[in-house]
Amino acid sequence: AQSVTQLGSHVSVSEGALVLLRCNYSSSVPPYLFWYVQYPNQGLQLLLKYTSAATLVKGINGFEAEFKKSETSFHLTKPSAHMSDAAEYFCAVSENYQLIWGAGTKLIIKP
């Protein structure tokens, strides 16, 4: 069975600083990978997804993620953090038509 590991349950960055949220997966076949964001007291919404078309995937709100097969990683980045980016971010991998979810990383933005 596949698994998803998100390093760091909480990540704190200053406004304007680089955001890096880490996601590693275990898979023996090329995966489909997703990043979802959950704002406080809301449901999750799709940020971006990797479907093997391109290794660098651009998403909404200036986020992007790079698929690195050799590292089995799909880290999420944003060059400059905004206060509005404060949320919880979930990485997920598709297996047997179901999503296997990471535990989530809360992004804290310091003014």
Place this chain on the structure above:
Amino acid sequence: NAGVTQTPKFQVLKTGQSMTLQCAQDMNHNSMYWYRQDPGMGLRLIYYSASEGTTDKGEVPNGYNVSRLNKREFSLRLESAAPSQTSVYFCASSEARGPQATIYFGEGSWLTVV
């Protein structure tokens, strides 16, 4: 465009009571899902319905039942609530149940069992 709507948003139950969480989507999606979210555990799939008329167990189905009433509606029932079912429940839908499918979520239902 409401998307995925679930009710109630908050509910407190006593152990042993029953309740039904209602969910409806207006995107004409075929597949619908119920997840629960617990701190530090991500989301866990309770049940899903790949299409109208079908339902299947997910990762944590014990203590729950579901009904796909029609294409729009998918309800989750707790027959005899237990404190371990205290959680945030999310209904979701997707156009099709495929590995690349984008899942759309409701805003969640906060359930406390005392």
